[in-house]
Amino acid sequence: MGDTDISKLRQNYTKHELTEQLASLDPMSQFSEWFDNALKSGILEPNAMVLSTISGNKPKSRVILLKGFDARGFVFFTNYSSHKGHELAENAFGNMTFFWDQLERQVRIEGIFEKISLEESQEYFWSRPRESQIGAWVSNQSEVIAGREILDEKLAYFQEKFKNEAVVPKPEYWGGYLLRPESIEFWQGRPNRLHDRLLYTLEGNIWKRERLSP
Ligand SMILES: Cc1cc2nc3c(=O)[nH]c(=O)nc-3n(C[C@H](O)[C@H](O)[C@H](O)COP(=O)(O)O)c2cc1C
Structure with a gap:
């Protein structure tokens, strides 16, 4: 046991708010704005996120770097023969979670993963x-x-x-995945643990937006 009583560690979040008026109706625009804020905030790896997959009935998580996002969704690169590659082949459903501590923000994205095209993987591979x-x-x-x-x-x-x-x-087994989002939740830390949470859920091709209790 260390000397620090970790139960006493506590931050009161006061920096920002996320109101229905401030937030975009389109979660991709909202992500783009928050990602831009993260880039400018001095966070060491603003594109680092936790990628969660499913192996049988067990969750598996690891940190990954986001390498792009556009109207289709969110892209990262890896080894298709890795554990996560096998897990996504077995069950394409997964999650990406970003935590931007300096902004007191979290974003959770759920959806379906698919491999990107060979050409897109090659283009990124050769840029490394x-x-x-x-x-x-x-x-x-x-x-x-x-x-x-x-x-x-x-x-x-x-x-x-x-x-x-x-x-x-490029090795055949190396390439990118695209997460096509089905839901995206934006969490903004607020005072007294009364945080702002806006959940966007895709219904057909329309994004529904709801506020969740903290
Ligand atoms: C900051 C950070 C960034 C990482 N970025 C990647 C990445 O972009 N792609 C990748 O395959 N692994 C990345 N890793 C390593 C993964 O966390 C993990 O160890 C690896 O992908 C094997 O995972 P798996 O056995 O679940 O397939 C990163 C790790 C850290 C800590």
């Missing part, structure tokens, strides 16, 4: 530094390995293999 491209070849993400030296050996192997190639090919 060459070392990261080779790293994608080195890592069979989420597999058990005997030790760190396995990675060093594979790195040396792939550096040699691609040394005369101007362009490192």
Whole structure:
């Protein structure tokens, strides 16, 4: 046990509010505005979020970097053969949760994941530094390995293999997923634990907006 009594840690949230008048009727516009605020807020990794998937009947979560969003939804990149890749192949339903502490904000997005096109994955793959491209070849993400030296050996192997190639090919197993949102909840911390929560739910192709009790 540490010396700090964590039950005494407490923040009163006073910075912002999220009223029906302030919030957009379109959650993608609202996300865009809050994401822009997060970018400007000095948060170290404003695009970091917790991605949750389902394995059988067990939830699985991990931190991932969001790499884009547009009218279709939210994109991230990974190894399709990783645990999360297998989980999304088994059950395409999942969740992304953002926490922007400096803004006292949370966003929770639920929906269905699908793989993006090969062309879109390639375009992003080739925009990454060459070392990261080779790293994608080195890592069979989420597999058990005997030790760190396995990675060093594979790195040396792939550096040699691609040394005369101007362009490192994208491994087949590496690419992006798009989350098509079905619901998006915006949470703004407010004083006395009476936070603002606006939930947008897709009904047909119309976004319904409701306020939730904190
Ligand atoms: C800040 C941060 C950013 C990360 N970004 C990614 C990412 O964009 N893609 C990815 O596959 N893993 C990313 N990871 C690693 C994942 O958290 C996770 O360890 C990995 O994807 C394996 O997950 P899985 O075994 O559930 O498939 C990131 C981890 C952290 C802490």
